[in-house]
Amino acid sequence: MKIAIIGATGAVGREIIKCLDHLKFPVDQLFLVASDRSIGQILETPFGKITLEGLFEDIFKKADLAIFSAGKEISLAYAPLAKKHHCLMIDNSSAFRYDKDVPLVIPEINADLAMNHQGIIANPNCTTAIAAVVLWPLHQTFGLKKVIISTYQAASGAGQKAMDELIDQTKDYLSGQTETVKYFQHSLAFNIIPHIDEFQSNGYTKEEMKNRKDY
Ligand SMILES: NC(=O)c1ccc[n+]([C@@H]2O[C@H](COP(=O)([O-])OP(=O)(O)OC[C@H]3O[C@@H](n4cnc5c(N)ncnc54)[C@H](OP(=O)(O)O)[C@@H]3O)[C@@H](O)[C@H]2O)c1
Known part of the structure; x- marks a missing residue:
């Protein structure tokens, strides 16, 4: 092909x-x-x-x-x-x-x-696709009604530029410099932030909503 x-x-x-x-x-x-x-x-x-x-x-x-x-x-x-x-x-x-x-x-x-x-x-969204592969056989066997999911996503979810930013921030952090923040709300070096994509009117972010069946 x-x-x-x-x-x-x-x-x-x-x-x-x-x-x-x-x-x-x-x-x-x-x-x-x-x-x-x-x-x-x-x-x-x-x-x-x-x-x-x-x-x-x-x-x-x-x-x-x-x-x-x-x-x-x-x-x-x-x-x-x-x-x-x-x-x-x-x-x-x-x-x-x-x-x-x-x-x-x-x-x-x-x-x-x-x-x-x-x-x-x-x-589907990358988190949804991976989770569904595990949830599908469980659903077929037991009939899932509700799933509560927490995901911990890497900088890579925001693409190559975000990965480059994390590398630069890590270098700056380790050498005692102030990190430059461009693609995220806060520096990601040695950090996790509860914020992926834009916040929606219901308080969830777009990335969280992408995991919902009714979205
Ligand atoms: N990263 C993930 O984990 C992930 C997972 C699932 C889905 N996705 C989706 O996959 C897509 C790409 O994500 P990514 O992480 O690979 O982003 P990325 O690292 O920023 O790469 C974007 C790609 O699109 C190209 N591009 C940008 N503007 C273009 C244009 N006008 N014409 C042709 N090509 C253009 C870029 O080319 P240049 O290098 O020339 O700029 C680059 O190849 C997004 O829709 C994202 O939501 C990402």
């Missing part, structure tokens, strides 16, 4: 490349797409050295399958082009999770739904 990864230089995109290799996915050709600032850079991958491309319509003509991991806005903006060129979109963002025409798939649980796609297959 000819596969495009949209957001290939990101924390998730880099993991997707590793997964394709690990799963021995039948990759005939791999197109790596990132923002304009990355065009022309070369990424070393298990599939060889690949030159990064920008996000243009042409990519969906060339690829059979595009895995999107560059944020909700990009998924929403480029889904029509993927559809137009019959390029199957696997979306890692929150753009289509509550769209009734888009199957929301965790392969270990409901892979069969993916077969009825209409051009887009979505996957």
Whole structure:
């Protein structure tokens, strides 16, 4: 298959490349797409050295399958082009999770739904997907009614830039300097903060609400 990864230089995109290799996915050709600032850079991958491309319509003509991991806005903006060129979109963002025409798939649980796609297959939030793999067999066996979850999420949840910030803050903290805070509300170095994404009117954050069935 000819596969495009949209957001290939990101924390998730880099993991997707590793997964394709690990799963021995039948990759005939791999197109790596990132923002304009990355065009022309070369990424070393298990599939060889690949030159990064920008996000243009042409990519969906060339690829059979595009895995999107560059944020909700990009998924929403480029889904029509993927559809137009019959390029199957696997979306890692929150753009289509509550769209009734888009199957929301965790392969270990409901892979069969993916077969009825209409051009887009979505996957749930990272915490939800991982928790559901454990909860599903428990639910089948015992019938779960309510689950109370606490998650302790890494800086990586906010992407490569947030991981870089944590490294810088750790260096500053250990050398007695004041840490610079840009992507979080407080410094994350040797710290945990009860705040992921924006607070909602009910007092929960958006990330917490993504775990709820009715959200
Ligand atoms: N990190 C996680 O644990 C996690 C888990 C599940 C889902 N997600 C979702 O996955 C998505 C990406 O997350 P991430 O952590 O990988 O973020 P990230 O590290 O910030 O990477 C963002 C990627 O998107 C690319 N990008 C940005 N603007 C673009 C544009 N206009 N056109 C094309 N590519 C563009 C970036 O390219 P440049 O390098 O050129 O800027 C980079 O490859 C988000 O929707 C996030 O919610 C993340």
